[in-house]
Amino acid sequence: MNKYALITGASSGIGYHFAIKLDSLGYNTIIVARREERLKELAVKLINDPVIIPYDLKDEDNCKNLLEKIKAYNIEIFINNAGLGDLNLFNEMDINKAIRIIDVNIKALTILFHGLLNQFINNNNGIIINVSSIAGLLPAGPYMSVYYATKSYVTSLTRAVDYEIKNKYNIKVKALCPGPVDTEFNEVANSKFKLKSISPDKCVNYTIKKLKSKRIILTPTIGVRITELFSRFIPIKLLLYFCSKNQKKKK
Ligand SMILES: NC(=O)c1ccc[n+]([C@@H]2O[C@H](COP(=O)([O-])OP(=O)(O)OC[C@H]3O[C@@H](n4cnc5c(N)ncnc54)[C@H](OP(=O)(O)O)[C@@H]3O)[C@@H](O)[C@H]2O)c1
Structure with a gap:
């Protein structure tokens, strides 16, 4: 029987590289995103039929339809990755973009996480990677307020669900929390990283190595690990200052 990996947000960046990597490891991929042309371009690069x-x-209806469609496949890995951000003062944000960020980063992620987890519980097998961010390990992110808040939700949800299922099933749930990664994220968020970014390939390779580990929070770089550690001891006021300096507006 073929084994499948479901990847949302596979038309670019981290999701695209997860598709390439999991395909090379013998998985048939189910690739989801809005831009069909991009998905078709990816499909021709894959060895196994996607x-x-x-x-x-x-x-919401698309998320629920997606869950129906994929019931036919023997999915072993789910990369819950589609997401976006926006750099702006909260009061100057386009409220429709803020709602879209919440709909994709929180609502869709939750519906799909819930659906796939139940499918995996039925099979007593599976790995789910919820793509969070370093933003989901820090208390708040001035100028990216909605994005940071959504990623805190993703990390919190993942930690709680891991606690609920641990030792009951042969299922792993993890939150991937990268720092800056070179993708189309900045294009969409209208931002520029001030910190050094890593390649999506590096981010994906690290995650694949840790798929079977006991770690719940995956941090692909030492910088993120140190930031997360120090954030436990640094006063919130100072943390907010550092977070506010991490990104700047694209000219
Ligand atoms: N890049 C970073 O520095 C960084 C750091 C930490 C965490 N992350 C997280 O990593 C994940 C992937 O982002 P990325 O950096 O790879 O950025 P990206 O290159 O912009 O990729 C985002 C992906 O999400 C998909 N997507 C966005 N809105 C969607 C929608 N409404 N429906 C379906 N798919 C949608 C996009 O596809 P379409 O546009 O074709 O729909 C695209 O494939 C996100 O959750 C992001 O928050 C990124």
Whole structure:
């Protein structure tokens, strides 16, 4: 029987590289994003037959339809990755973009996490990677307030669910918390990293190595690990200052 990996946000960046890597490891991939052309371009690079699902995940019905469609496949790995951000003062944000960020980063992620977890519980097997961020390990992110808040949700949800299922099933749930990664993220968020970014390839390779580990929070770089450690001891006021300096507006 073929083994499948479901990847949302596979049309670019981290999701795209997860698709390439998991395909090379023998998985048939189910690749989801809005831009169908991009998914087709990816599909020709894959060795194993992929399933292309061009859905806008901001719509709840699409998320539920996706769960119906994938019931037919023997999915072993789920990369819950689609997401976006925005750099702006909260009061100057386009409220529709703020809602879209919440719909994709929180609502869609939750519906799919819940659906796949139940499918995995039925099979007593599976690995789920919820893609959070370093933003999900820090208390708040001035100028990226909504994005940081959504990623705190992702990390918190993952930690809680891991606690609920641990030692009951042969299932692992993890939150991937990278720092800056070179993708189309900045293009969409209208931002520029001030910190050095890593390649999506490096981020994916690290995650794949840790798939079977006991770690719940995956931090691909030493910088993120140190930041997370220090954040436990640094006063919140100072942390907010550092977070506010991490990104700047794209000219
Ligand atoms: N890059 C970083 O520095 C960084 C750091 C930490 C965490 N992350 C997280 O990593 C994840 C992937 O981001 P990335 O850096 O790879 O950025 P990216 O290159 O912009 O990729 C984002 C992916 O999400 C998909 N997506 C966005 N809105 C969607 C929607 N409404 N429906 C379906 N798919 C949608 C995009 O596909 P379409 O546009 O084709 O729909 C795209 O494939 C995100 O959750 C992000 O928050 C990124």
